[in-house]
Amino acid sequence: IHVLDYDGNLFDACSYGAVAALSSTIAPAKAQGLGDDFPLPVEHWPVSVTTAKIKDLLLVDPSLDEERMADARLTVTTDENGDIRTMQKGLSGSFTYEEVKRIIETAQRVGRDIRPLLQSS
Numbered sequence: 001i002h003v004l005d006y007d008g009n010l011f012d013a014c015s016y017g018a019v020a021a022l023s024s025t026i027a028p029a030k031a032q033g034l035g036d037d038f039p040l041p042v043e044h045w046p047v048s049v050t051t052a053k054i055k056d057l058l059l060v061d062p063s064l065d066e067e068r069m070a071d072a073r074l075t076v077t078t079d080e081n082g083d084i085r086t087m088q089k090g091l092s093g094s095f096t097y098e099e100v101k102r103i104i105e106t107a108q109r110v111g112r113d114i115r116p117l118l119q120s121s
Contacts (some may be wrong), residue, residue: 009090011075015048016114021121045118046085047111048077051103053093060106074100076107080115095098 001014005022023042029035052062052070059066067073071093077086084104089095 006064008067009050011050012048012061015046015077016118018116019045019047019118023119034113038051044079046077046079047107047114047118048075048086049107049110049114050075051106053095053099058099058103060110074103077105078108078111082108082111 001017001048003014019042022040023045025040025041026037030037049060050062051074052059052066053072053074054066054069055071057078059070062070062073070091072095073090074095075088075090076084077085079085084107
C-alpha cells in the first residue's frame, strides 16, 4: 500500500483499501494457461476500527493531531458476525476493562455500518 496523504488512522485506511482491492481483483488465470480469468472470492469482510485514548477521552477514527496527543490506541477488527478477528494495542498508555468493552462494542457497531459500504465499492 502506497500512502499519498496521511491525516491519521493509517491502520483503518490501509485495511479498508486492502479489502476493497482484494474484492475487485481479477485473477489472471488465462495468462497462466489455467482457464478463464476469475474474480478472487472474498468470503469475509473484516472491518477494523481504531480508538485513541487522550487522558480519559476515547476517540474513534483519530486524526493525525489526535494520534499525536494520544496516550493509547486500540484497533479492533470484526467480521460479519461481530466476532473479533484481530486486536492491536499501541502506544504506552493503558485501557481499563470497561474501556476495552466499550471499544469492542463500538467496533462491532461501526463494523456493521461500514461493511456494506466496503462491499459496494
